[in-house]
Amino acid sequence: MMVTGSRAKWHRIDSSNHLSFPRIAVAWSPGAANSARPPKMVIRFGTGFFYNRFSENNTLQSIRFNGDNVLQTAIIEPFDPDNPLPPTVDEQDALGVRGIYSLLNQWSPTSVPDVSNIPPTQQTVWQVDPNLQIPTVYVIGTQVERQLPRNITMFAGFYNIRIVHVIRARDVNAPLPGTITELTKNGIRPDPTRGEIYRYEASAQFNQRQFFIGFNSRFSRMFQLNGNYSLSKSTNDADGQGGQLFPMNSYDLTGEFGRSSFDIRQRFTLFGTINLPWWKVVLNPFVVANTGPGFNITTGQDQNLDRQFVERPSLAGPNADCSARTIRCTRFGNFNLTPLPGETIIPRNFGQAPGGFVVNLRVSRTFTFGTINRGNAAAPAKPAPAAGGSAKVAAIGAGPNGGSAAVPSEKRYTLNVGLNFQNLLNHVNLAPPVGNLSSPNFGQSLALSGTFGGFGGGAPGSTGAGNRRIYAQVRLNF
Numbered sequence: 427m428m429v430t431g432s433r434a435k436w437h438r439i440d441s442s443n444h445l446s447f448p449r450i451a452v453a454w455s456p457g458a459a460n461s462a463r464p465p466k467m468v469i470r471f472g473t474g475f476f477y478n479r480f481s482e483n484n485t486l487q488s489i490r491f492n493g494d495n496v497l498q499t500a501i502i503e504p505f506d507p508d509n510p511l512p513p514t515v516d517e518q519d520a521l522g523v524r525g526i527y528s529l530l531n532q533w534s535p536t537s538v539p540d541v542s543n544i545p546p547t548q549q550t551v552w553q554v555d556p557n558l559q560i561p562t563v564y565v566i567g568t569q570v571e572r573q574l575p576r577n578i579t580m581f582a583g584f585y586n587i588r589i590v591h592v593i594r595a596r597d598v599n600a601p602l603p604g605t606i607t608e609l610t611k612n613g614i615r616p617d618p619t620r621g622e623i624y625r626y627e628a629s630a631q632f633n634q635r636q637f638f639i640g641f642n643s644r645f646s647r648m649f650q651l652n653g654n655y656s657l658s659k660s661t662n663d664a665d666g667q668g669g670q671l672f673p674m675n676s677y678d679l680t681g682e683f684g685r686s687s688f689d690i691r692q693r694f695t696l697f698g699t700i701n702l703p704w705w706k707v708v709l710n711p712f713v714v715a716n717t718g719p720g721f722n723i724t725t726g727q728d729q730n731l732d733r734q735f736v737e738r739p740s741l742a743g744p745n746a747d748c749s750a751r752t753i754r755c756t757r758f759g760n761f762n763l764t765p766l767p768g769e770t771i772i773p774r775n776f777g778q779a780p781g782g783f784v785v786n787l788r789v790s791r792t793f794t795f796g797t798i799n800r801g802n803a804a805a806p807a808k809p810a811p812a813a814g815g816s817a818k819v820a821a822i823g824a825g826p827n828g829g830s831a832a833v834p835s836e837k838r839y840t841l842n843v844g845l846n847f848q849n850l851l852n853h854v855n856l857a858p859p860v861g862n863l864s865s866p867n868f869g870q871s872l873a874l875s876g877t878f879g880g881f882g883g884g885a886p887g888s889t890g891a892g893n894r895r896i897y898a899q900v901r902l903n904f
Contacts, residue, residue: 449474449565466573470583478561480593481667484626485554493551499544500621500733501526547621550733553598555627559591561666582639592630594664595671599623600732603677613731622733624672629679630664632686651698660689663774670722672734674771684773685720692717710788718782719858720775725763726864738772739863740765754863761863779858782875787847790899796838839904846897854893 451472455465491498503526518527532539567585574580599620601613617623640654663682664671673682693716700709725737739754739761748755752763758777765771849855856871874893 468571470569473566476563488552488554491552498550550622553625559628564588577644579642587634589632591628594630596676597732632662634660648701653696660686662686685775712786715783718779721777721858723861726862740769780856782855785850790844793841794837798836842901844899848895852894
């Protein structure tokens, strides 16, 4: 349960700093010097480095929850894994938990208890490392394009991305390793007078390598088709500002480097334009198929008391006792929730989420109506015939009767009517499963996989709206 109180203060955030992006790119066409035979191949190479901003949301978080403006308090209800039933009155009155339950039991829909006397050791403060550096992105890539017969162009390439100073968060006031014992059940913190101090820092890294191949084709005015396939691998030791920020152990980051949560190894995309010969109808199919990303498997327990439930288990082996309280046997493997000293912890994003397959289709037709009359163009004067010459000189723009020809009229209005079918085949695309081994829903996908792509800005197929969605679009230009 999280209890918060606030005091109003104003701060000015300066976000006017400008970033530069040094980069270089070259392109070479073998045989381009021979003007008689235009080149059919282009080789491209580029490299450079860029900068990502430190999110304003993180800055606001550190200002808001700085221990003064807003107090964020965590009160943890004791939990007995051997007895999942609600605690009895006698259990709530035990000496070790009496103070906790006396406060929690005061909460109701109509009353909020006084939290002013909760000690600072239960509060959570956010900070920004004063030596924080913004993430730096290094990119290098190459691509080869080759023109083939029948208006087909093939391309293949490779790029590598490396990001240093990736943002993560650590609890710099977590209980020191080895201090959580029978005598000191809450551990010993570097500053025992304070609770959690979550600090943003730039100590993580990210690597991605991708090979891709594809084609662009224009078989005729009626039919165009494009497609590409990519094979990729993404690794990091923190998902950055858009994902899981905290490591399993704030004092030991050595086991954090592994598969990123958005590592999609294979993806195939096919799209095109088909102009039907009937009623000027245009079809735009869009097909995407991809393997699933990884997802993190955690114990669901906060064993190091940093109030982050991101601890990972160890592998229990095929002969593990699945009836034991600390063992979970799943289709992803057998896991030990309380790893023994020396046991290897599973890597980040050990689980494999299901892949996706989507077929989108846009059907449209354009109507034009209304005219804009530009009037008749004035015929130029006939030139006088030269001496001894002929007078058979045609006047430019002259009509059949010698007058001026009318300029073709333009249409005043253009109306585009379309239907967008998202996930046309109604294929079920599942979100990553629940990775908490202590949850009864472990291994189950409780939602759909977000969006199904879309036309005109990526219209979402929201997780609560079912798989297939159909949109009607009308656009008038004038």
